[in-house]
Amino acid sequence: MDKRLVVLGGGESGVGTAILGKQKGFEVFVSDFGKIKETYKQVLIHHELDWEELGHTEAKILNADVVMKSPGIPEKAPIVQKLLEKGVRVISEIEFASAFTKATIVGITGSNGKTTTATLTYEILKEELNVSLGGNIGKSFAEQVSSEASEVKDKKNYVLELSSFQLDGIETFAPHIAVLTNLSPDHLDRYEYSYEKYIASKFRITMNQTAADYFIYDADDVEIKKWMEKHPIKAKKLPFSLQKEVNQGAYIKDKKIILTIDNTEFTMPIATLGLQGQHNTKNAMAASTVAKLLGIRKETIRQSLEHFHGVEHRLxxxxxxxxxxxxxxxxxxxxxxxxxxxxxxxxxxxxxxxxxxxxxxxxxxxxxxxxxxxxxxxxxxxxxxxxxxxxxxxxxxxxxxxxxxxxxxxxxxxxxxxxxxxxxxxxxxxxxxxxxxxxxxxxxxxxxx
Missing domain, CATH: 3.90.190.20 (Mur ligase, C-terminal domain)
Incomplete structure (x- = not known):
């Protein structure tokens, strides 16, 4: 069992990981090259965690068994390079935290629409399930896992919005349901200006899935199609499309969303969606596919889609x-x-x-x-x-x-x-x-x- 956990970065994901690590019996050290926000400092002090800011003390970092690197820190950072040269495991918060929960995980990634899709999915699921929202938004996944009550009767679910940086640091993480909203060039400065490398990073979300899992994706996206032709995906595939009919998954006919999974069908007029616009129709298709897989009632899905009016800072x-x-x-x-x-x-x-x-x-x-x-x-x-x-x-x-x-x-x-x-x-x-x-x-x- 890894015993010394070093956390690089004292932000939301770093502090959450430190709390969970301590709870699980690790010896924890948090190191931030910059300044740690006062609110996070108070949390570290409250949990009696060992930390430093404004620089990395190599002697206290290179002796780690496992390192959680915050998503904002590039792999090119000198301290990360030294850790990798020494053969120390460097992982993301998502990888670390997922090992300590038996919850059902819905992972949502994509260049655009992932916050809206994740928030909308969460809004639908919370009507009928015990569910939390995390990852790239809100409270860190690790901290939420640390406060999971073992005596809770109804099974826990997580909806996680995942960036490519978070997915870069996974080894065994496998969401039961993975969603890829779309692909367009982004963060290329972190991927040696290679679009291929960025796309490969996004597809890591399906890397550890099995035939018992699900992959929901935009079938109209040229880059997604190209990637899937070359790389087999084990999970059951459920596409959504505005352009063509699909046997399993979601498409548009007569200005209605038609969603088919196995032999059940769900329909909803586009005109009644709370968020309008083609990209929002796609977000709604992805979210309702997740909800249907997790057994949410049709009426609940309809009402949630009608009442959802978007997230802050997005149009x-x-x-x-x-x-x-x-x-x-x-x-x-x-x-x-x-x-x-x-x-x-x-x-x-x-x-x-x-x-x-x-x-x-x-x-x-x-x-x-x-x-x-x-x-x-x-x-x-x-x-x-x-x-x-x-x-x-x-x-x-x-x-x-x-x-x-x-x-x-x-x-x-x-x-x-x-x-x-x-x-x-x-x-x-x-x-x-x-x-x-x-x-x-x-x-x-x-x-x-």
Missing amino acids: EKVLKINNVMYINDSKATNVNATFYALDSMQTPTVWIVGGVDKGNNYEELLPLVNEKVKAIICLGVDNEKIKKAFGNVVEMIVETAGMEEAVKVAYRLAERDDTVLLSPACASFDLFTNYEDRGRQFKDAVRHL
Whole structure:
């Protein structure tokens, strides 16, 4: 049994892992190269855990039996390289925590839509099951596993939103139900700018599944299809599609979702979904497939889909001022997510974009920008790529130094019946702590206009 657990990174997943590790009898040490947030420090102190910040003490790290690396730390980090050279197991929180629970796990990944799909799935399941939401959102999976009560009668279920970074660190993790929402280039800076490597990382979600498990996926996605032709998947396959009929899985006919699993059928008119738009129809198909597999009643699924109105920072309507609608889509951290956002705009749009570019190719946005965007406001330290991509298509491109200025400029440029859209297509780490911080700053700035 591994006895010394070192946790790299004192954030949500790191602190959760430390708590679970201590509970399971490990000798635990938490090390963060940066500063640990005060709230997390208090938790570490409360649980009497050993920790350090602002640097790594190698002697206390390289003697680990197992290391949990937080998803934000790249494999290229010197301390990680040293651990790998020594042959120490370096795993993710998901891998570590899953060994200590017998719960049914639903794992949801994809370049876009995974937060919405995971949240929607959780909202449906919680009506009838004992279920928790975790992974990339909310409370860490490890901490939730640590507080699982052994005397609970109804079996526990988890819905986990999983990033490629979390999946990179798995060895035996096997969700009973895996969902892959879609694929588009993202985080390529972490995958040596290789789209193939990024796709392989996403498909790790099915790596340990058996014929008793399920894989739900977008059958319209070209890259998913290409990968599946070359790599056999053991789990039972349940596709969803807007373009063609499928025998098992979900498709659209007569403006209705039709979901077939074995011999049972579930139908629902698209018009009654709480979230509209083609990508949201796909999210609803994926979530209802999971719910049906876990035995949720049809009526419960229908009502949940009707009442669900989305997650914060994803095409979230903030306010209407002088007949201009302000929309917060801060969660759009890649080009494909911004594509959905621009595609759903019905009025002339002032688009706030930019941040840390992860190897973006803006070409696919050109037709949409040409058709819908009247002005671009850049929100990043380096905006050359954005200016180069859209300089010939949009008359007005303005560079700003922060969110407050960006919103004030947008207010001046927008006319009656326009939309101001924050959809950055980039990571947030230059001016903001994360996309939530960026979205909240946008909402605050709009409310102060």
